[in-house]
Amino acid sequence: MKEKLVNDTTEAFQAFFHSDPENIFLAPGRINIIGEHVDYSDGFVLPAAIDKYICFAVKKVEDSETCTFFAKDFDDSFSFNINQKQNPVSQIWVNYLLGVFNAVQESGKKTGGLQIAFSSTIPMGSGLSSSAALECGFAFILNQIFDLNLSRKDLALIGQKxxxxxxxxxxxxxxxxxxxxxxxxxxxxLDCHSLEHQYFEANLEGYSLVLFDSCVKHTHLTSGYNNRRKDVDQGKRILWETFPEIEKFRDFSFSMLDAVRSEIGETSYKRCRYLLKEIKRVEKAAKALSEGDVEYLGKLLTETHSGLSTEFEVSCGELDFLVEKTVKENGVLGARIMGGGFGGCSINLIKDENVNEVIEKISAAYKAGFGIEMKVYRVKISDGIKEYKRNEFVI
Structure with missing residues (x-):
């Protein structure tokens, strides 16, 4: 599949730009094993890159002031002058790229002209972070092609910005x-407060991580996401006013949260309570993964779904249905909604021998319940953004 994506993107570049690309880059999507919505609350998260990618075919254009993108999957293109100040435009996909260029521009780094065609096997709107792959892939390309001397941490922060x-x-x-x-x-x-991080082996032999795509994305994703942040920020503000000695949100205790419950209101209380519980679940999950305690990991996943559905309230009827049905099947250790919420995918931990049967049963139940053909993604944990040459990665 990786080679087909590379070939298709290369052919798209050749057809659009009438020349051959000089470099190929692959930027992966991601899953988050556990730790949802805690990355903006000083918490720990447990993500991994996966074998779904955006492929970029790239050519440096000497003595040019123009950067041109061709988005194969949208059959759309966009060009801009690299010496001008960038502003958001009406084409949504373009803004992810212009924002990256703007951040690099503001840092004082100099670039040149580029031609880029890209295509993706990361399903959009499914909570697998195609946007981050697009942003960071472009930042990586600028860094590599123009020797900008940016660190990997810089690239991640540029994508976020x-x-x-x-x-x-x-x-x-x-x-x-x-x-x-x-x-x-x-x-x-990953410690989202300090950006310190450590790696844990994913000891999942005999088990698979399978994503069930609900194929729904409710329109209030962005507004709902930003509203949840406001709810949390209100709780944090009052917590810190009451307990100023606490440095990080994750260090507040449940008794401290209970002490300000009436002041912050029930909604903010529920949001903050979920986050404090989820941060502790991440630490337990990392330990379970490294020790191969897959059953306990599954239990933690299902606990997280319950919190996201009832306390953080970012699930929806379709995802609740998928999780509720899936966890009752033989060989399923745990399941939860994954991503920002209001649609997208569930992530399911299933014994290899039961995967096909579970997929068949849940697909049929979902079609009967909602009239929607569920999509299924079997994912493997992969490397981060790299250049691709002659069927092998080079750093």
Missing amino acids: SEHTFVGVQCGIMDQFASVFGKEHQVIM
Whole structure:
């Protein structure tokens, strides 16, 4: 599949630009094993890059002031002058890229002309962070082609800044970090406060991570996401006013939260309570993964879904249905909604021998319940963004 994506993107470049690309880059999507919505609350998350990619075919254009993109999957293109100040445009996909260029421009780094065609096997709107792959892939390309001397941490932060400033989603750093720092067969335990991180082996032999795509994305994703942040910020503000000695949100105790419950209101209380519980679940999950305690990991996943559905309230009827039905099937250790919420995918931990049967049963039940053909993605944990040459990665 990787080779087909590379070939298709190369052919798209040749057809659009009437020449051959000089470089090929692959930027992966990501899953988050556990730790949803805590990346903007000083918490820990446990993401991993996966074997779904955006492929970029790239050519440096000497003595040019123009950068041109061709988005194969949209059959759409866009060009801009690299010496001019960039502003958001009406084409949504373009803003992820312009935001990156703007951040690089503001840092004082100099670039040149480029031709880029790209295509993707990361399903859009499914919570697999195609946006982070797009942002960080372009940042990686600029860094590599023009020797900008940016660190991997810089690239992740540039991707995040692009989403904040040009797209308007106040996302945390997890998605970008996973796309840049991913390692094959390993998950990243990331401290979203300090950006310190460590890798844990993903000991999942005999089990598979399978994503069930609900094929729905409710329109209030962005507004709902930003509203949840406001709810949390209100709780944080009052917590810190009451307990100023606490440095990080994750260090507040449940008794402290209970002490300000009436002041912050029931909604903010529920949001903050979920986050404090989820941060502790991440630490337990990393330990379970590294020790191969797959059953306990599954239990933690299902606990997270319950919290996201009832306390953080970012699930929806379709995802609740999928999780509720899936966890009752033989060989399923756990399941939960994954991503920002209001649609997208569930992530399911299933014994290899039961995967096909579970897929068949849940697909039929979902079609009967909602009239929707569920999509299924079997994913493997992969490396982060790299250049691709002659059927092998080069750093």
